[in-house]
Amino acid sequence: MTPPKIHTLDYIVNKESNAYGLSIHPMREELYAELHSRPFQVLSSPARISYLAVMLGADDKQEEFEHFCRLYQHFQQQPPSQEGVCYEVDFGSLRVRREKHLEFTSYMFINTDTNQAVSPFASHALAILPDAWLAALPGTIIAAFHIAIEDARTQPEPDLVSVKSGFESMRLVGSRPQNGDAQVWTTFQLHSDGCGRFLIYNKNMSDSQLGRMVQRVVEIETYRLMALLGLPIARKYNAQLAKMDEQLATTTARLADSNEKLDEQALLAELIDMAAWVEAARAQTTFRFSATNAYHDLVLKRLAELKEDEVSGHLTITEFMTRRLTPAVRTCKATGDHLENLSRRIDRVSDMMRTRVEMSIQSQNQHLLASMDRRSKIQLAMQHTVEGLSVAAISYYSVGLLKFIIEAVYDKGVQFDKSLALGLSVPLVVGGVWFTTRKIHKRFLLLAKAREEKEKRSEKQK
Incomplete structure (x- = not known):
């Protein structure tokens, strides 16, 4: 039985990265890491979150990463050495999560300080950032909103009037996601500070479940704005x-x-x-x-x-x-x-x-071909006329040459009637000239016909 053909791979395999001596694809670790490049967050309640989605041009991306690294320097931490898909860093009372997407870069600022103000949106996570850091952020903001998370497991939910006051009396959109384990309020509008607002009451969710739900809410708001572009x-x-x-x-x-x-x-x-x-x-x-x-x-x-x-x-x-x-x-x-x-x-x-x-x-x-055909017929008629004149001219000069020959023979003593001999030679010369001309004409016609048939055969072969 013929063994299967083994195709040579265009990449280098590594046999030293496992205990079994197997040939490992060099991108395997990257493929595994890709599924964990954007892990869900774990959020406790209560919390205050501020979110920004920044659209960047090709020239702004490196500048934006350097600007992000200045946060590390401000909080006296070591900044990352190279760009990455997702960074999450804890600066004490402030957690920052930065993600790179195809058209934008997102920032999530999380304030986990439990000593929150009475009003859900009286304070927000952006207030903890260094002075002028936001104003110097490269790019343009496509999404900016605050999320206030309240713990409703140990205290009752506020009434609708209290909720509406946090949204400046705008029309509310509300639901109970995760089969009623939470309650979400929003307006999908910009408020007096130029940002949107979401109010979330955690009724029966773990920190991991809450983090996943908040991530979904954030993505819904960001992606719907990107879709509307x-x-x-x-x-x-x-x-x-x-x-x-x-x-x-x-x-x-x-x-x-x-x-x-x-x-x-x-x-x-x-x-x-x-x-x-x-x-x-x-x-x-x-x-x-x-x-x-x-x-x-x-x-x-x-x-x-x-x-x-x-x-x-x-x-x-x-x-x-x-x-x-x-x-x-x-x-x-x-x-x-x-x-x-x-x-x-x-x-x-x-x-x-x-x-x-x-x-x-x-x-x-x-029309051009018809005109050319008419011209060719006229030229052919003229050619026949010229051929007749040519026969007469050639015959005339031929008889003149023959006359010299007859006179030369007569002068040498050969006795005959010169006029009669010359007269009899005229029809013979004319007939010979005409016959020779027609033969030459037919020969050219045969050559043209043979050439045309050869061209037709070559076209059929193609």
Whole structure:
């Protein structure tokens, strides 16, 4: 039996990293570590949390990491030597968790001091940060909100009036996630300090469960804002797409009207301009709209993981998101589909235009070929005429040469009638010249025919 073929790997394996002498893939440890790169937090209640999501340009990422390291220096700790996906550090009364994502970097500041103020949002974790550190943070803030966690296991929940006072009397969205083990209140609006607010009452959750639930709430708020980034772009292009639709419809109608004389080059240039605009719009929107769909899917997944129960008289987070976020995402999707459809329609009209131009060129070529055919027939007739004149001219000069020969023979004493001999030679010379000319003509025709047949055979072989 033939042994299986072993393919040589393009990477180096390590046999010294295990006790069995096995060939270990060099990326195995990284693959294991990837699943633990963003561990869930363990949060105790009560606590005050402030969260920031910062969008960074390519030039700001290194500066932002260096700025993050200044926190270590301020609290007299050793900063990390290199960039990482997730850092969590305890500075005493302040815990900081920093995570890197594809489009943004998030900061979670946690104040675990149990001596909280009476109002849940009277104090927050950002107040513990060094002076001017937040103002010098590189990038732009896409999400900023405070989370107040209260322990409802040893004390009753406050009434609705007290809850509403913490949200500046704005309309509340509330639910009981994790099958009623907690209660979450929010408004999904910005408050007087420019930040959003979440109020969470821990009724029957462990620190690990609370940490996971808070992480889900944070991701829902961040991802829904990231998903909505595509909506202004969609609205911007929708107005322009309506005009582009009308322009394309007018162009198509002009093509369909057979009685209208068109400037085909100008019309084709117009279609090229439209196609260039659509492709530029697709280049600017494709990534954003794809990201919108991806963030929306993540929001829906995190909402399902909350396992919400309804609070009487209030929308749940899932109901609010389904009603407000989903239409925005569908608008982005519809705009992307509209651009794609418009691109295909322009391609079809361009094909029609090119076909019309090609037919026009073919018609011009046919007229040109007909004109060339007429000219060739005239040239052939003229050639036959010239051939007849050539026969007469060659015969005339040939008879003149023959006359010299006859006279030379007569002068040598050969007696005959010179005039009769010369007269009899004329038809013979003319017939010989005509026969020779026709033979040469036929020979060239045969050569041309043989060459044409050879070209046809070569084309068939190809």
